[in-house]
Amino acid sequence: MQKMAEHKGCGTSGGSGKASCGTGAGENDMPTEIWEKVKNHPCYSEEAHHHYARMHVAVAPACNIQCNYCNRKYDCANESRPGVVSEKLSPEQAAKKVLAVASAIPQMTVLGIAGPGDPLANPGKTFKTFELISEAAPDIKLCLSTNGLSLPDHVETIKKFNVDHVTITINMTDPDIGAEIYPWVFWKHKRVTGKEAAKILTDRQLKGLEMLTANGILCKVNSVMIPGINDDHLVTVNREVKSRGAFLHNIMPLISSPEHGTVFGLNGQRGPSAQELKALQDSCEGEMNMMRHCRQCRADAVGLLGEDRSAEFTTDKIMEMDVNYDLSARQAYQEKVEEERQAKVAARNAELETLAGENADLKILVAVATKGSGRINEHFGHADEFQIYELSSNGAKFVGHRRVDLYCQGGYGEEEALETVIRAINDCTAVFVAKIGHCPKEDLLKAGIEPVDQYAYEFIEQSAIAYFKDYLAKIKSGEITHVTRGDATIRQGAFVSVDA
Numbered sequence: 001m002q003k004m005a006e007h008k009g010c011g012t013s014g015g016s017g018k019a020s021c022g023t024g025a026g027e028n029d030m031p032t033e034i035w036e037k038v039k040n041h042p043c044y045s046e047e048a049h050h051h052y053a054r055m056h057v058a059v060a061p062a063c064n065i066q067c068n069y070c071n072r073k074y075d076c077a078n079e080s081r082p083g084v085v086s087e088k089l090s091p092e093q094a095a096k097k098v099l100a101v102a103s104a105i106p107q108m109t110v111l112g113i114a115g116p117g118d119p120l121a122n123p124g125k126t127f128k129t130f131e132l133i134s135e136a137a138p139d140i141k142l143c144l145s146t147n148g149l150s151l152p153d154h155v156e157t158i159k160k161f162n163v164d165h166v167t168i169t170i171n172m173t174d175p176d177i178g179a180e181i182y183p184w185v186f187w188k189h190k191r192v193t194g195k196e197a198a199k200i201l202t203d204r205q206l207k208g209l210e211m212l213t214a215n216g217i218l219c220k221v222n223s224v225m226i227p228g229i230n231d232d233h234l235v236t237v238n239r240e241v242k243s244r245g246a247f248l249h250n251i252m253p254l255i256s257s258p259e260h261g262t263v264f265g266l267n268g269q270r271g272p273s274a275q276e277l278k279a280l281q282d283s284c285e286g287e288m289n290m291m292r293h294c295r296q297c298r299a300d301a302v303g304l305l306g307e308d309r310s311a312e313f314t315t316d317k318i319m320e321m322d323v324n325y326d327l328s329a330r331q332a333y334q335e336k337v338e339e340e341r342q343a344k345v346a347a348r349n350a351e352l353e354t355l356a357g358e359n360a361d362l363k364i365l366v367a368v369a370t371k372g373s374g375r376i377n378e379h380f381g382h383a384d385e386f387q388i389y390e391l392s393s394n395g396a397k398f399v400g401h402r403r404v405d406l407y408c409q410g411g412y413g414e415e416e417a418l419e420t421v422i423r424a425i426n427d428c429t430a431v432f433v434a435k436i437g438h439c440p441k442e443d444l445l446k447a448g449i450e451p452v453d454q455y456a457y458e459f460i461e462q463s464a465i466a467y468f469k470d471y472l473a474k475i476k477s478g479e480i481t482h483v484t485r486g487d488a489t490i491r492q493g494a495f496v497s498v499d500a
C-alpha cells in the first residue's frame with residue numbers, strides 16, 4: 001500500500017453520544033454480528049484500542065500507484081508513518097512473526113497487511129500470508145489496507161480467506177483534485193497520468209467498496225486531509241463512501257516534512273493544524289462514524305496503538321525464538337482484559353450520572369498521559385503522545401491524540417521538547433498525568449494549561465468527568481473564569497528523541 005493512508009485497520013460504530021466518539025460505541029449500539037467483529041479490534045473500536053493490540057507484517061513491497069505524500073524508501077528507527085518499514089518479510093517469516101508476537105502479547109488480536117506497498121499489488125504474498133496465519137492462529141482477525149486500484153479483482157479471494165476488515169484509502173472522488181494528489185497509476189500494463197489516472201482510481205475504489213459491503217465485509221475509508229487540495233472536498237468523499245456502505249471514515253492529517261523526501265514534503269505542502277482537523281472530523285461526524293484514534297502506523301508496527309514494539313520482533317530475533325502458541329492462555333488473558341474494560345465502563349457510567357442536570361454548552365479539551373488500559377498511568381516526561389478528550393455535559397469523548405518529543409531525557413527535562421509539548425496540547429485546558437516535576441508544571445501553568453495529577457492511575461473517562469464537574473462548579477462560584485484556548489500543532493517530522 002502506500003504511505004500514510006493505506007494501512008489497514010478499521011473502524012468504529014455509531015456513538016452513544018455519551019462517552020467517546022463514534023468509535024467508542026458499545027455492544028448496545030450495533031447489531032450483534034458487527035459487535036463481534038469490532039469488540040476487540042483496536043482500530044474499529046476506540047474503546048478497544050486502550051486494551052487490545054495489532055500488528056502489521058510487511059510482506060507487500062510493490063505499489064501500483066504513486067501518491068505525492070509517499071516515499072517508501074524513507075526509513076528511520078524513530079519514525080512512525082504508513083509506508084515505512086525496517087524489514088520486508090516472506091509469508092513464512094511473517095507467519096512465524098505473528099505467532100511469536102501473539103504468544104508474547106496475548107492481547108494482540110489483529111493482523112493487518114498494510115504495505116509497505118499495496119497488499120493487492122502483491123496478491124500472492126498477501127494471500128499466502130493470510131492462509132498460513134489463519135491455519136496456525138485462527139483466533140486472529142485478518143485485515144488489509146489498499147489503495148483500491150486492484151480491489152475489484154480480489155473481492156472473492158478476500159472473502160475466501162475470511163478477511164473481514166478492509167481499509168481503502170480514498171482521498172478524492174473528483175479527478176481534478178485527484179490529479180494533484182496522484183502523479184500516476186499503473187493500469188493494464190502501462191503508466192497512466194493526470195486526470196485520466198485519477199478517474200480510473202476513483203472508479204475502481206468506489207466499485208471495490210460497493211463490492212465489499214455487498215459481501216458483508218466491514219470497510220473503513222482512510223482519507224488524508226491535505227489543506228488547500230482536498231480539505232473542503234472530503235465532506236463530499238464522506239457522503240460518497242457512506243452511501244456505499246462504509247462502516248467508518250478515518251480522516252487523517254497529512255504528514256509532510258522535507259526530510260521524508262515526498263513531493264508534498266519537498267514542495268512545502270503543509271499538514272492541517274489540530275483544530276482544522278478536528279473541525280473537519282466534527283463536520284463529518286453527523287454523516288457517519290469517524291475514527292479519531294488512528295496512529296498512522298508503520299507498515300511493520302507491533303503493539304497497542306500509540307506504542308511500537310517492532311524492535312523486539314526483528315527477523316533475527318523471531319527466527320531464534322521458541323514459539324509456543326497457546327490459544328487457551330491467550331483467551332484466559334483476554335478474559336482478564338475484558339474484566340478491566342468492563343470496570344472502566346461501569347466507573348465512567350457511574351460518574352456520568354453525577355453530571356445529570358448540567359446543561360452547560362461549554363466544551364473543553366484535556367490531554368492525557370497514558371500507557372494504555374484506559375488509565376492515567378504515564379509520567380508527563382515519559383509520554384511520547386497525549387490522548388485528547390473533549391469534555392462536556394455529555395461526558396468525555398476521545399477526539400484525537402498528539403505525538404510529542406519526550407520531555408524527560410536521561411533523567412533531565414529538555415526545555416526544547418517542553419515547548420513542542422505545549423504547542424501540541426495548546427488547545428487543552430488541562431493535562432492529566434500520573435506524575436509531573438516542578439519545572440514543567442510551572443511552564444504549563446504559564447501557558448494556561450493546568451497540570452492535573454490528582455487522578456494518577458485512575459480511569460481516564462471517570463476522572464475527566466469528575467474534573468469537568470469541578471470545573472463547572474468553580475466557574476459557577478466565580479473561583480475561575482473559563483478561557484477559550486487557541487490552536488495546536490500536529491507533529492510532522494520524525495521522532496528525534498529516544499524512548500525512556
Ligand code: SF4
Nearest residue numbers: 008009043294295297
Ligand atoms: S491505528 Fe494503525 S493499525 Fe489502526 S487503522 Fe490506523 S494505521 Fe491502521
